[in-house]
Amino acid sequence: MAAIESAMLGREERWIKHYSSAHSILLVGEGDFSFSLCLAMAFGSATNIVATTLDSYDLLIRKYKNAKTNVRDLEILGSALLYGVDATRMKIYSDLRYQKFHRIIYNFPHAGFHRKEDNPALINMHRSLVREFFRNARRMLMVDGEIHLNHKDTSPYNNWRIKDLASECGLFLVECPVFSIKDYPGYENKRGGGSRCDMPFKLGECKTFKFKLCLAAEKILEQRSTLDLIHKMPAECQAVLILEQHQAPLLDKLHSLGYDHVPQLVKQQTSKILISTECHMVFACYLNYVKETFGGGTSYALRQSVSEPLMTGFRTYICSVPDGTWRGYIGILEELRNLSILRSKMLRQMLANQVHADQHI
Incomplete structure (x- = not known):
């Protein structure tokens, strides 16, 4: 306890190997939390550290003899x-979805002891x-941040x-220095x-693989994601779900990204209401319901309430839209409102046509 109190006295920036007390740090897959505590003791504080584990607290303290003490010390230091x-x-996760970090660290990831390590x-x-x-970590990284993965560099782990x-x-890989537990x-691994x-x-021969965001690659991934989303949409919705300000560059990229043709609906449906891909992602279940509601013949499926898709959409927005804001969410709701108006007009017309047909039977 005395060592902890002494460590908390200093507040100047402190370093241990690649990590600074000025960094916001996320530690992933911690074992007994000894690595987190090592950083915290070096910094004199753990207020810049978020440490996570797959285990529950009860399981953690059953598995590792020092876990309870390590957890207590980290809590005292502010982690x-x-x-x-x-x-x-x-x-x-609700406690992580809004956070961005300078460093995200995963020490010796492992999927479990299911077979021999050289098993394909x-x-x-x-x-x-x-x-x-x-895929998760890159969305939680500050623009100038780094993802560090400590990993064995010998066979079969290099496979x-x-x-x-x-x-x-x-x-992209920034550098790959040797990892030494003595640092x-x-x-305790x-x-x-x-x-x-x-x-x-x-441990044997290990390295710290340091990665940064490749902004050019990030743009390509976003474009691919958008195009893939468009292709998965109901046919009657595809074209209208392209953002107007992004439409030309997206179409120009179709061929270069491996798409051999421009969907004909892009040309055929430009007069329809414009809904963004982000809106479709958030309210996918609601938008897909258009097809059920306005399907062929006289089959109307009106049992699904509006409130359930709205709640589902909000949860999807919070979890899936990077750096989403209330203003952004309200913008998506405005798009959904415009679509709802269009749906209502179509439904009234369909019902009127059905009533007219029934009167002539």
Whole structure:
């Protein structure tokens, strides 16, 4: 306790290896929280640290003999500790969705001890874990921030092809210095699973893979995402879901990004109401309901309430729209209002036509 109180006295910027007390730091997949505590003790404070684990608190203190003490010390130093956080879905967690970080650190990711480490199926599981981590982490990174992944650099671990996975997610490798556990006093690497979960694993040759956002790649990924979304929409909605200010560049990019033709509906439906791809993403269930409501024949499905899609849409917006604001959400609601007016006019006309047809039977 005395060491903690002494550490908290200094408030000048302090460094330990690649990390500064001035950085906002997210730690992912922490074992017994000893790495987080190592940084906190070096900084003299943990107010800039958010440390997460997939385990619940109860499971954590059962698995690791030092976890309870480490957690207590981190709380005293001011760290935010989050339990039950999946590295492949962390962006959706309420305590993380609005935050951006200078450094996001994942020490020795591992998908579990299911087979021998050189088994291709297990390697694919590891790769999938890291890929989804990157996809989440890049959306939580400040523009000048870095994602650090500490990883073994020998066979079979080099078969994970960490650099390729990062590239898929719009990240590029800045540097790859040697990782030495001696640089982090107090840190104890843990197996994390099985009967020996509290035991260390052999490190061998390891490196700290440092990645940054590749802004050019980020734009391409966004364009691909937008185009893929358009192609998945109901046919009658495709063209009108392209933002007017983005329409020309998107169409110009179709061929270069692997699309061989421009959807004919883009040309055919330009006179219809314009709804953004963001609006469709947020209110997908509501917009897809257009097809059910105004389907062929006289089949009207009017049982679904409006309130449920609106609530679902709001939750989707909060979880999925990067840096979403109330103003942005209100803009999407305005788009939805315009579409609702159009839907109402169509429905009234359809009902009037049906009444007219019934009168002539």
